[in-house]
Structure formats: structure tokens, C-alpha cells
Amino acid sequence: MAQLEKMVGRVLETDVLVIGGGGAGATAAVAAARAGVKVTMAIKGALGRSGNTIMSAAVFGADGESAFDCGERKADRSFTRELLFEKIVKHGYYLSEQDLVQQYVEGAAPRLHELLGWGKRAKQRFMFVPPGSWATSGKAVGLACRQGVRETPGIEVIEDVIICDLLVNENKVVGALGVDVYAGELLAFKAKAVVLSSGGYQPFSFKCTHGDTTGDGIAMAYRSGAELADMEFLLFLPGVLLAPQMHRGSIFPFVLSAAGLFAPAVVNGTGESITDRIPHDLMKMAQSSEWVKLIYTYYWGKEIAGGKGTPNGGVYFDFSRLSRARYLKGALKTALLLRFWYGKNWRYQGEEMSDLMEMARRGVPWEVGLSNQYSLGGVIVDAAMRTGLPGLFAAGEVTSGVFGANRLARALTEMLVQGYQAGKSAAELALQIGGVEIDVDHLAAIKERILRPFSGRGGSSPLAIRARLEATADAGFGFLREASGLEATLKEVERIRNEELPQATLRSGGRVYNYEWIEAIQLENLITCAEAGVRSALMRRESRGFHLRSDYHEVDHDIWLKRIVVRHHNGTMLLGTRSPVFTSIPPPTGRHESVMHYAVECERGVKHFGVSAVKPTSMLRSQR
């Protein structure tokens, strides 16, 4: 112990260490504390204000039965749990682990009910939207989760700490090593069990996610020997602002069009309509369901990749033929909606949007693009949220398995259900074991690695390297892929990993709030995740969900109804496959001409439960 204390600034002992401060971390901490163990949360930013939880649009919920069980009388119980289960599996192109889907569906009601209670006490507003969802802001969800942690005794919260690696002793996870971002001090956490709830990875330059999401937890788990899967599947959101710069990354246009408030024409960079090229049945699906994300990514992506994009690589929302009457109707509804959530007519999230509304009024187009929103891949977990590594649990976007290749259902629900289960499982383990010991040699090796950028000479800044990583991910690993582009990107990622990262050089010394240093730590994680993603994408010679290949259009169930697994072995990244668990819906066979043909077939004859367009009158009622 004395030796350990000399190696770091502080040693903190706990029973369960939770890494991450979004919804999965909050529910994990609450569940573990309720089981009677000591819980410590280590958060890169602030509790309830970090990670992708607060970036959500935000609609959360499940099926009508679950919503009814939460006390919602207007819930449509004909949208059953069974139906939601079936939808998740089919929307995921059958790559879902069905035992995890079952857990999601069956575990939703108590977690949603609890979140609504926390939210109410945190003075946040939630509006029920049949059949089984609630609409609110991402900020409200974050504040509700924070309320839950604050109401639960026994949780220590340590903010502004970036966890750099897991501490492993004799193949067991026994804690983690982190850096206090403000002080630059090293913190060793000693824990009987660790929960990763640190979010996904977004490797591109254009994203609508939180700055935290550099895949830290995924990469740490990988380095420690846990297996990853589905890393090739990254979800894109169509209709995110590319310009002006102040709004770049805002999902406002997507939300307006998805909520049916405006129906602008969508045109490519040369002014040709893209909407006209989308078959009628798919257009109907896009306008009434979350299929909108994949359908528009597919059709807009073709235009953009085919050289017909806008100057910033997107499409235009064209308002030139929007009549004054329709503008006014849409604007009124938008104003009511925004006032309900944000207290101001033209405030969305924390942004003033009156300039955009003025553009629309004057018929000036909005330049929007396909932006990375969520990563479907991550750490492999079982239904107890165990990873393959003893002592390590994971929950939320850091994991993989519920949604397979494409997600239409709510990630916020996954985060709550999995977080709570992970906390319970971690506490159970912590109650069973007496104590753990940190391997000081392992800690020393991690310490040497994370301090390496301070002795870099003549290399690039980690910030510049990050920009090059994002540029190559954009070029070959984006929304439409083919072999030569993926190979070029893989080569560049390997070059960055082997040549640039080891030479990374900080422009200033000193550990106190040295952002370049923090970036160097995050960068290594993002490189690992990107490499795993690109290798998996190269291996999967078909199209499926959000893995769209221009050289392999077909969805091929006969060969590719399996998940690509990535693991670390003696410094090499090894790829393999595994079959998902099919508990109740059997695996399909055969092929589909494209992901769109699959989508149409998937919805044929299925009862449709689109989120109904938002009605201002119901908003006014719930406002009172």
C-alpha cells in the first residue's frame, strides 16, 4: 500500500466503482448503493451533465403495456411487450442477443417509472406520447438521473476525472487509474467490482454527440482482455446542421421534420429533389417511424457519396416552395413545442434558433448532413451485465447486443435497464469477496504509458492527430463504404497508431488542466475503437442495418447472420464471429437485395405504431 501511494496522488477505496455520469452510471450507482455497498462514481465531466444522455432529443419509453404499468392511462396496451421484442429483433436485422432484448422489454416499466419520479422531483417536464413513450429534453433526463443519485445515500461522486485504464490483477478487474483533470493528479481507485457506463464512440468529424464519447470504456475493456462486437455499426442521424458554424452539429432540423412540424423539400447540391427518388412505401415509413434514420441515410448518402452533395457534404432543406400559410402553421407549432421544453419560443437545447426560422421564412435553405449519433457496437455482456472479465460489468452505449445492426427503439431505456442490472450484479459480487489487491507493476506500466506524451519530442499535437483520425474515418468508414476506401482508412489508422501516437508531443508541460494531455489519453481510445470498427466493416462483406456497402448491396442471412467479435491478443487485434442467442424468434435464411428491401419486408403486415405528430393542443393541456 505504501508503495502504491507513492506512485499516485491519491488512492481511493470503494466496493463498486462506476465509471461514467450519464443515465447508465446513475442507475448502476443507485442499484449498487441500495444493495448496501459503498459506491464511487468517477465521471469525466459533471454528474447528469456529461455523456450522450443529455444530447438526446429526447424521447424515451417502451411498449404500451410498460407505459400502462407506469400509471399512464393513455397508453395503448395493444402495443404489447411481445410486439416490442419482435420489433427490436427485426429492426436490428436479427443480430440482437434475444436474451438482452427480453431483459430490455421486461425491465423497462420499473425503471421508466422511477425515472419519471426523479424527473418530477427535479422539476422537469415529461409529455406522454402514445403508444408508450414520453417526450422531454435530454437535459431533463440528465437532471432526473442526477436527482436519483442525490436521493440515494451511500454514493460518492467524483467529477472531472478521466479514467485512463482498468487495473487488472491475476485476470480480475480490481479498480482503475484516472487523472483529475483540474489538478493533473493521478488517482488510483481500488474496487471489488467495476461498472463501465462511459458511453460509445464517435470517430467522425461530424457528430451530434457529447465530447465525452471517445470510446474510453470500450477501449479500456479491450486492452484488459474483454471482447467487443458490432463495432462496424454506427448510427447516423439525417438532418443535422452543417452550417452556419455556430449551429454545426445541431439536430434541430431533424427534430422539426421528424415531429411533422415542417416538411421541407430535400434537394441535393445541384438542386435536384432527393425525396422523389425514395419509393413511396419507404417514404411513408420514413415519415412515420424511426426508420427515418436508416432510410434517409441510405438515399441521401447515395447522393452525397456520388458527388452530388452540398459544399459541406450534405443536402439542403429547401423552403423555397413553402407557402406563407404553411410556414406560419409550422412555426406556431414549433414555438409552442420549444416554449414547453425550454421556456423560450426559439430555444432548442441551449441554442437560439430564431436565425434559422428567419432563413426558412425567407426561403433560404438549411444545409444539413448525416451525423454520427450513436454506436451500436461495444463490449459484449450477458444478461447479468457481466463482461468476460471477472470484476467488470458494463451498461448502456458502451455495450453491444440489444440493438444489433440498427436501432429504432430507445437507447435511454437500454441505459436505465442495463445500468440498474449492472449495479445490482456488481454489488452482489462486491458482497461476496473480502478484498482486492492492486498489482503495482501493472499500475506502473499504465502510468508510464499515460505520461508518455510529456516526453514526446518533435511529434504532432494530439489535437492535430485527432483531426487526422477523424478525416480518415470520414473518408472511408462513413455512411457508405467499399473495400478500397476501408483499406485506405485502415492503413491510415494503423499509421496514426504506430507512428503518430507514440510521437505525440504536448505544446506545454505541466499536468494542471492540460487539455492536450487529456486529448492524448482519449485519442488512444478512439484510435482503438476506430480500428476495430474499420476491420469489422472490411470483414463484413454484405450490407446490414447501418453497415452500408456499395460493393456488397445484399443482406445475406446465409453467411452473415453473425456478430463480428474483436479481441486483443499479445498486441494484435483478432477478429472472429459469434452467433447471437435466438431465444424465441428463429434466425431467418436467404438474402435480401438491399437493406431497404429488407426494411420494406420487415414492416409488411406489421401493425404500425409510429410516434404521433406532436399536437400543440395536448402540449398546452399538459403545461397547465
Next chain:
Amino acid sequence: MTLTVKIRRSPPPEDRQDQPDIFQVPLPPAAKWTALDVLNYIQLHLDGSLSYYRHSVCNRGVCARCAATINGQVRLLCQWVVPPHGELVLEPLPGRTVVRDLVGR
């Protein structure tokens, strides 16, 4: 179009205790950059040692962690659109202990 950005460094460099650092940032026409865009530009292209609140940020005015004093007023860096030319004076939030440059705690 060039924006002049004045930032008092903390701890101050020994040779000029009382003088703020001055950066000239070229702005693309009609780009509508925020103060955070300006700082990101400086950090990447002009001075990588400049510190401001950049870890764990949302860039959408949701997390409200990037607050600073901009031309004398407390605002969020990610939501303040800078004028296309003229001057931008950036200081840490008042009433906080300065950790480094614009970062207070």
C-alpha cells in the same frame, strides 16, 4: 476578416506579467463562429498550451460548463457568436480560483 483575441494567461509568463496574449484569428466570411470555435482554432493552430474549459463539453448550450467572461459579460463560450472583426476579450469566470488561463474552479 481578422478578429483580435486578448487573453490574460495564468500563471502569467515571466517576461510580461501584466500583458495579455494577443491572437489574430482569420475568420472565414459569414461563418458565424462562436467564441469556442475561436479558442479551438487558437489551440490547434496558434498555441496548443492555451487552456479553457474543453473536456466533457456538449457544444449545444446544454451542459453549461463552458462559461467564461466574454467582453466583460458572463456567457457560454459555445453559444456566443463572435463579431466578424473587432476585438474579443476573454477572462475566466469571476469569483472562481483560476486553475490555468481561462479555467477556473
